[in-house]
Amino acid sequence: MSHRAFAIGGAATVVVALVAYAAFEAGIERGRTKASGIVAASNATRSAPSAAANASGDVDPSNGKRVLYWHDPMVPGPRFDKPGKSPFMDMDLVPVYADDAPGGAGVAINPRLQQNLGVRTAKAVAGSFSSSISAVGNVAYNERDVVVVQARSNGFVEKLHIRAALDPVRKGQALAELYVPEWVAAQEEYLAAKRLRTDVDALALGGLADAAAQRMRLAGMSDDQIREVDARGAVQLRFTITSPINGVVGELSAREGMTVAAGAPLFRLNGLATVWVNAEVPEGAAAEVRPGSAVEARTPALPASVFKGRVGAILPEVNATTRTLKARIELANPDGRLVPGMFATIDFAPTRRSDIVLVPSEAVIRTGKRTVVIVAQGDGRFAPVDVATGIESNGQTEIRKGVNAGDSVVVSGQFLIDSEANLKAATTRMGEMPANAANDTRASTTGERNMDHAPAAQHGAPPRTE
Numbered sequence: 001m002s003h004r005a006f007a008i009g010g011a012a013t014v015v016v017a018l019v020a021y022a023a024f025e026a027g028i029e030r031g032r033t034k035a036s037g038i039v040a041a042s043n044a045t046r047s048a049p050s051a052a053a054n055a056s057g058d059v060d061p062s063n064g065k066r067v068l069y070w071h072d073p074m075v076p077g078p079r080f081d082k083p084g085k086s087p088f089m090d091m092d093l094v095p096v097y098a099d100d101a102p103g104g105a106g107v108a109i110n111p112r113l114q115q116n117l118g119v120r121t122a123k124a125v126a127g128s129f130s131s132s133i134s135a136v137g138n139v140a141y142n143e144r145d146v147v148v149v150q151a152r153s154n155g156f157v158e159k160l161h162i163r164a165a166l167d168p169v170r171k172g173q174a175l176a177e178l179y180v181p182e183w184v185a186a187q188e189e190y191l192a193a194k195r196l197r198t199d200v201d202a203l204a205l206g207g208l209a210d211a212a213a214q215r216m217r218l219a220g221m222s223d224d225q226i227r228e229v230d231a232r233g234a235v236q237l238r239f240t241i242t243s244p245i246n247g248v249v250g251e252l253s254a255r256e257g258m259t260v261a262a263g264a265p266l267f268r269l270n271g272l273a274t275v276w277v278n279a280e281v282p283e284g285a286a287a288e289v290r291p292g293s294a295v296e297a298r299t300p301a302l303p304a305s306v307f308k309g310r311v312g313a314i315l316p317e318v319n320a321t322t323r324t325l326k327a328r329i330e331l332a333n334p335d336g337r338l339v340p341g342m343f344a345t346i347d348f349a350p351t352r353r354s355d356i357v358l359v360p361s362e363a364v365i366r367t368g369k370r371t372v373v374i375v376a377q378g379d380g381r382f383a384p385v386d387v388a389t390g391i392e393s394n395g396q397t398e399i400r401k402g403v404n405a406g407d408s409v410v411v412s413g414q415f416l417i418d419s420e421a422n423l424k425a426a427t428t429r430m431g432e433m434p435a436n437a438a439n440d441t442r443a444s445t446t447g448e449r450n451m452d453h454a455p456a457a458q459h460g461a462p463p464r465t466e
Helices: 002-047 051-056 111-117 181-196 202-219 223-232 283-288 414-431 436-453
Strands: 067-072 075-080 094-097 120-123 125-131 134-141 146-150 155-160 174-179 239-242 247-252 265-271 274-282 294-299 302-318 324-332 343-348 351-360 364-366 371-378 381-386 388-393 396-401 408-412
Touching: 125 388, 134 324, 155 181, 174 265, 181 202, 181 223, 202 223, 274 283, 274 302, 274 343, 283 324, 294 324, 351 408
Parallel strands: none
Antiparallel strands: 067 075, 067 094, 120 408, 125 351, 134 274, 134 343, 146 265, 155 174, 174 239, 247 265, 274 324, 294 302, 294 343, 302 324, 351 396, 364 371, 371 381, 371 408, 388 396
8 A cells, every 4th residue: 555655646746847847848938939029029120220210201399300210228229110118128219319320429418408517618729838847856965076085005093183074174174184104114215315416426316316206106195295295304294184175074984093094985075066956857747858958946945046057867767656757957056055955846947839739638538548538519519539648737738639729629527428428339339239149148048047957857857849
């Protein structure tokens, strides 16, 4: 009895499974048939022009425009030759006018909507352009006006006249006094040769004195020091080192009592007759700055003074943080009023260009990949135009390509118009998609569903017979 009940239950289960599978396949078939009908209708309406509309010359009485066809904006592909309800959405079909056909450029906006959007236009004009560039920078030492004072021979620092860095010095001012044993021996030899010279043997002994003087030069003594020894006729135990330029002590390495070796740096002197200003020029304006360009510099420390100079060099390096190039400017500093470290504002000489097309800078739309200007074409039509821009100054931007003098460009509300134009272009592209793409997509979807249910046939459900 239990085996019979089990067999009856199994048979009932198989029957239920077959009925469910048959219902599922019937639903799939009905859906496929309905979708094919919609696609076929869409293809027919798309392939056949709206002959009825064109033949009858339907005109919208509300605006007097000729209607090409009707469509559903949410499904822009299918076209219909008469108004009515959309078969896709719960909405009315929207007319497409001849002026708004996909082949037309830009978009059309009626005057009332233009007023509501606050659309304003301005003329592109041909004129001259004068761009002025300002930059900021810091005063620094002129690295070409640096002198290093070194020890010419081994010796000792007996006395320092300059005891701290940044002390001002004048040309010829005493810096330090050195005792150099090698120089003392050379002086004694030279003076002895001079004392032995007589009238009888002047030629031979004179040559000996010249050789002793040459030995002093080779030991590191200067011609001035040798002349001083010759004039005094006595050995000089200390020699005074003097400053060769006017300026400040940038670095002090000597101390009293220390031993110095030949070539050891004692002082580093920076001249102040000229200074550098390292100005940070924006990367976008670097093309307008040239070596040799005249500049004017002002500093808050000296508000009533204007310092004139020229661009010495444009350093080949861009600051990755500020995106600026460094312009090296050399300024005359006769009174030493400009001190390294001061903040300075630099005004570069303006550059003037003629016969260029200018538009208000607010009319230019920069998207990152494109630079666009909305051009008013008349009769309420507007079109986005790709342009190539140049320099910008005083609210005006140079247009090198794309817009001609006399064209009207939109300076207010252009972002809304550009968005509408992009939306229209996207809609047109959607309408021009091949009709078979929808069929392929639906077929692939149906095939995937059939494959998902294929294992059911292997577990007791019989294969479907067409």
